[in-house]
Amino acid sequence: MQIELNDTNASEIARAMVKARIASGSPAMDMVLTFVVITDEDGVADALRDATDLAKEHPARVIGVIRGSGRGAATLDAKVRVGQETSGESVLLRMSGQLVKHAESVVLPLLLPDSPVVVWWPGEAPADPAEDPIGRLAQRRLTDSEASSKPVHALRAVARRYEPGDTDLAWTRLTPMRGLLAAALDQTRSKVRSAELVAGPGNPAAVLLAAWLEDRLRIDVSLTEGSYPHVSEVKLHTDAGDVLIVREADTTTFSVPGASERQVPLVTRTVPELLAEDLRRLDADDVYESTVKHMLEKGTR
Amino acid sequence: MSTSYTNPLRDPNDRRLPRIAGPCGLVIFGVTGDLAQRKLIPAIYDLANRGLLPPSFSLIGFARHDFDIEEFAERTKAAAKAGARTQWRDSVWDQLAGGLRFVPGTFDDDAAWLNLASTMKELDQQQGTGGNHAFYLSIPPAFFDVVVSKLKQHGLADPDDDGSWRRVVVEKPFGHDLKSAQKLNAAVAEVFPRESVFRIDHYLGKETVQNILAFRFANGMFEPIWNNHYVDHVQITMAEDIGIGTRAGYYDGIGAARDVIQNHLLQLMALIAMEEPVSFDAGSLRIEKQKILANARPPQRLDLHTARAQYVEGWAGGVEVDGYLGEEGIPPDSLTETYAAIRVDIGTRRWAGVPFYLRAGKRLGRRVTEVAVVFKQAPHLPFSKLEVEELGQNALVMRIQPDEGVTLRFGAKVPGTTMEIRDVNMDFAYGGTFVQSSPEAYERLILDVLLGDPPLFPQHEEVELSWRILDPVIEHWARQKRIDTYPAGTWGPESADKMLARDGRRWRRP
Numbered sequence: 095m096q097i098e099l100n101d102t103n104a105s106e107i108a109r110a111m112v113k114a115r116i117a118s119g120s121p122a123m124d125m126v127l128t129f130v131v132i133t134d135e136d137g138v139a140d141a142l143r144d145a146t147d148l149a150k151e152h153p154a155r156v157i158g159v160i161r162g163s164g165r166g167a168a169t170l171d172a173k174v175r176v177g178q179e180t181s182g183e184s185v186l187l188r189m190s191g192q193l194v195k196h197a198e199s200v201v202l203p204l205l206l207p208d209s210p211v212v213v214w215w216p217g218e219a220p221a222d223p224a225e226d227p228i229g230r231l232a233q234r235r236l237t238d239s240e241a242s243s244k245p246v247h248a249l250r251a252v253a254r255r256y257e258p259g260d261t262d263l264a265w266t267r268l269t270p271m272r273g274l275l276a277a278a279l280d281q282t283r284s285k286v287r288s289a290e291l292v293a294g295p296g297n298p299a300a301v302l303l304a305a306w307l308e309d310r311l312r313i314d315v316s317l318t319e320g321s322y323p324h325v326s327e328v329k330l331h332t333d334a335g336d337v338l339i340v341r342e343a344d345t346t347t348f349s350v351p352g353a354s355e356r357q358v359p360l361v362t363r364t365v366p367e368l369l370a371e372d373l374r375r376l377d378a379d380d381v382y383e384s385t386v387k388h389m390l391e392k393g394t395r
Numbered sequence: 396m397s398t399s400y401t402n403p404l405r406d407p408n409d410r411r412l413p414r415i416a417g418p419c420g421l422v423i424f425g426v427t428g429d430l431a432q433r434k435l436i437p438a439i440y441d442l443a444n445r446g447l448l449p450p451s452f453s454l455i456g457f458a459r460h461d462f463d464i465e466e467f468a469e470r471t472k473a474a475a476k477a478g479a480r481t482q483w484r485d486s487v488w489d490q491l492a493g494g495l496r497f498v499p500g501t502f503d504d505d506a507a508w509l510n511l512a513s514t515m516k517e518l519d520q521q522q523g524t525g526g527n528h529a530f531y532l533s534i535p536p537a538f539f540d541v542v543v544s545k546l547k548q549h550g551l552a553d554p555d556d557d558g559s560w561r562r563v564v565v566e567k568p569f570g571h572d573l574k575s576a577q578k579l580n581a582a583v584a585e586v587f588p589r590e591s592v593f594r595i596d597h598y599l600g601k602e603t604v605q606n607i608l609a610f611r612f613a614n615g616m617f618e619p620i621w622n623n624h625y626v627d628h629v630q631i632t633m634a635e636d637i638g639i640g641t642r643a644g645y646y647d648g649i650g651a652a653r654d655v656i657q658n659h660l661l662q663l664m665a666l667i668a669m670e671e672p673v674s675f676d677a678g679s680l681r682i683e684k685q686k687i688l689a690n691a692r693p694p695q696r697l698d699l700h701t702a703r704a705q706y707v708e709g710w711a712g713g714v715e716v717d718g719y720l721g722e723e724g725i726p727p728d729s730l731t732e733t734y735a736a737i738r739v740d741i742g743t744r745r746w747a748g749v750p751f752y753l754r755a756g757k758r759l760g761r762r763v764t765e766v767a768v769v770f771k772q773a774p775h776l777p778f779s780k781l782e783v784e785e786l787g788q789n790a791l792v793m794r795i796q797p798d799e800g801v802t803l804r805f806g807a808k809v810p811g812t813t814m815e816i817r818d819v820n821m822d823f824a825y826g827g828t829f830v831q832s833s834p835e836a837y838e839r840l841i842l843d844v845l846l847g848d849p850p851l852f853p854q855h856e857e858v859e860l861s862w863r864i865l866d867p868v869i870e871h872w873a874r875q876k877r878i879d880t881y882p883a884g885t886w887g888p889e890s891a892d893k894m895l896a897r898d899g900r901r902w903r904r905p
Contacts, residue, residue, distance in 0.1 A: 266411075269412065269413075270446055272404070272412055273412050273415055274446075274450070275404055276405050276415070277415050277449050277450055278450070280402055280417045281449065281450075281451055283402075310403050310406070311403050311404070345486060348450050353521065353522060353523030356450050356490065356493055356522075357489055358490050359443075359446075359490055361484065371411065375410050379411070380408040381408055381409040381411070
């Protein structure tokens with residue numbers, strides 16, 4: 095069921111949600127979290143689709159927030175949806191005028207009781223996510239530096255303001271590659287002396303991967319620019335020989351000392367898959383923290 | 396290679412990195428069989444697709460067929476494609492195919508075993524499996540003996556060096572009575588140390604066990620009432636809507652009690668009844684389950700508190716189906732039960748006087764596995780008899796499958812001016828449409844074997860204790876000359892209803 099409300103307020107929206115829920119036969123009773131998506135008119139369709147897909151794994155109340163122009167009278171329009179091929183419920187809030195500075199006053203009454211709150215900025219992130227008025231309501235704050243116009247710069251900006259609960263999707267995108275590298279060392283069981291990375295220019299995931307390797311292995315990692323947009327090559331120099339992972343589109347070659355070269359699947363995951371990984375744990379990501387701290391200490395790369 | 400290597404890229408705090416099995420290979424005996432084709436191979440594909448297998452993973456199939464490797468690869472690919480739960484990706488399959496080998500032969504053919512040994516060696520060198528191999532005995536139990544002793548004879552059961560491992564996976568049934576179970580255990584124990592033996596009960600996935608443990612021991616509000624002060628009785632049900640299908644050869648002579656009560660239902664009972672383990676490691680959990688199984692008794696009056704029956708033809712779910720005796724390959728005078736119900740009493744302070752009713756059957760109303768803890772009525776009801784006419788007993792139902800979750804059944808006032816109380820349900824499902832990403836039981840089982848994570852598999856003591864409970868029942872039934880019947884598609888025979896009625900209780904309709 096879908097209900098549209100114009101020039102409304104939070105308590106009318108909450109009433110509409112209860113009404114829609116009853117009308118749909120209460121499909122959304124076991125929601126586990128509130129997922130707030132902060133976006134703009136251009137990004138809203140994609141962001142809400144991704145968030146709804148995510149709700150299939152984590153039944154959630156999805157709250158989309160569009161901050162419009164700050165001029166003119168404060169207005170709030172809302173669209174409530176329950177059921178309709180989602181396992182949770184969603185409400186899209188369009189704000190303009192003075193209200194854009196007080197968006198949290200609408201979001202706060204709409205949070206699910208007790209359960210965790212996650213905020214996601216699919217586009218440009220605020221300068222200080224944990225101090226953002228809506229970010230402050232959340233346990234987990236997800237930014238996506240790759241969606242920014244200056245990705246590495248954006249990553250460093252959120253890293254400087256790191257608070258427990260922050261992570262960037264560039265880090266999430268790295269998980270399969272990190273898993274593969276860990277598996278390579280499971281097999282090689284040998285000390286790593288240095289490492290080389292090749293990645294597309296200005297790729298924040300590559301910067302994070304280099305920092306992670308340096309931090310975990312206490313080695314120097316060189317990062318050179320390649321033509322493939324993501325991390326295309328990782329070479330670990332170990333005492334037993336080189337571990338080499340070369341990635342081209344969907345085929346990845348994996349070779350470790352003492353075994354023949356192999357093809358491994360390293361597929362690019364969709365945004366809902368990335369978000370699902372992030373939400374599996376709602377506590378702080380210590381390894382991410384340690385990695386971004388190392389990245390900042392190391393200075394510009 | 397040293398055993399003390401700790402991988403600096405693995406950090407216990409790093410919860411994102413999947414627990415990928417280390418370098419290893421799997422040898423499946425009976426790879427062309429039904430189980431391997433329908434379950435094991437798709438599960439291996441799904442694991443690979445989720446990135447949980449090591450890049451060096453290799454799979455050796457052993458079977459009595461004259462395939463060449465291309466033919467075997469083709470068949471295996473088809474099986475994986477047909478059964479895969481996750482999206483099909485050729486790139487994932489190609490990776491797996493690189494580590495695929497086939498060894499033809501029979502179990503008494505020494506040349507085949509030599510071939511297997513050299514194939515494993517070759518994989519260690521080329522693929523980097525590092526001498527780590529698991530053997531999956533996806534074969535009838537009659538062959539366990541010979542396979543295990545051949546593994547020993549050809550030196551395949553012993554790890555090459557101190558850093559590597561060999562493991563063996565045995566599927567249920569673990570014997571058909573106490574004696575055969577002991578014999579089987581002895582044969583396996585002679586060759587593999589106990590921590591290398593994995594007994595798999597695929598009905599009881601690890602996810603389920605952990606859900607029960609979390610529910611019971613992570614919450615404060617259930618444990619205080621989890622005893623004979625509050626619990627009236629417990630019903631454990633495993634119902635299937637299908638008949639025996641193509642499993643006639645296996646099923647006839649085995650029956651519902653041996654097939655699922657001995658392993659699955661008694662394990663569920665142990666998990667529901669056990670005391671809190673001091674920790675959730677393998678040993679502590681086993682100790683608590685064993686205490687329950689050791690103190691569980693079959694009914695004293697086997698004639699009054701057991702029931703067994705066979706389905707006869709009827710309409711099940713809108714389809715007219717044959718009776719058990721009409722199924723292909725079943726002898727017309729078979730007395731094998733397709734439905735079994737028994738009462739079990741647990742002699743502990745917590746459970747004295749609380750009967751556990753276990754029932755399992757085929758061609759029942761619907762497919763469901765659940766544990767219902769039924770509570771005593773409130774000692775005093777300050778309502779008139781009329782007002783609570785529709786109030787039953789409170790119940791807490793752990794739904795195991797399908798639609799895993801918890802249901803709480805309690806009384807609530809019907810809205811209106813009259814005082815009228817009726818039973819209502821409060822439901823929790825493990826995360827709504829969550830199903831699509833929760834792993835298949837076999838995936839977790841295989842991954843546990845490759846990781847060497849045995850906690851929740853029953854060990855041989857539990858298997859033997861379970862037979863001790865069931866043996867008297869089975870012997871009693873074996874002495875009977877006739878068997879009750881129930882129409883297909885119903886909830887079992889009248890004798891089972893009478894069995895509960897004698898105790899003043901009745902079965903829940905699940």
